[in-house]
Amino acid sequence: xxxxxxxxxxxxxxxxxxxxxxxxxxxxxxxxxxxxxxxxxxxxxxxxxxxxxxxxxxxxxxxxxxxxxxxxxxxxxxxxxxxxxxxxxxxxxxxxxxxxxxxxxxxxxxxxxxxxxxxxxxxxxxxxx
Numbered sequence: 065x066x067x068x069x070x071x072x073x074x075x076x077x078x079x080x081x082x083x084x085x086x087x088x089x090x091x092x093x094x095x096x097x098x099x100x101x102x103x104x105x106x107x108x109x110x111x112x113x114x115x116x117x118x119x120x121x122x123x124x125x126x127x128x129x130x131x132x133x134x135x136x137x138x139x140x141x142x143x144x145x146x147x148x149x150x151x152x153x154x155x156x157x158x159x160x161x162x163x164x165x166x167x168x169x170x171x172x173x174x175x176x177x178x179x180x181x182x183x184x185x186x187x188x189x190x191x192x193x
Contacts, residue, residue, distance in 0.1 A: 099176045106181030109174055117162060122185035130162045143186035150179050 119125040122137035135142050154175045157165035
């Protein structure tokens with residue numbers, strides 16, 4: 065039989081593990097959430113890899129007809145997502161869209177840099193300092 069403390073510890077551990085499973089977050093996301101990227105390097109990477117679909121301003125390239133259209137990176141829908149969620153989207157891509165996985169072309173550090181730059185697009189579009 066388990067003691068009260070051991071039972072409590074087991075419940076806490078199982079709750080934490082099940083929370084990871086239901087949130088689709090991995091250990092990698094948990095350790096990397098505090099990572100701060102370099103927006104200058106991120107802009108360089110964005111210009112070389114992301115601009116074709118997302119455009120210079122992050123709102124999507126005019127004239128390109130992708131179905132579904134590329135995400136508006138300045139939108140509240142994108143900017144309100146957690147860093148770990150956006151990291152995973154860049155890293156793994158989005159199924160059934162033109163957004164492919166960049167994990168084979170960009171290092172985790174480069175993805176964090178791009179993510180940090182993408183955050184500046186939301187600030188610029190809202191007019192916040």
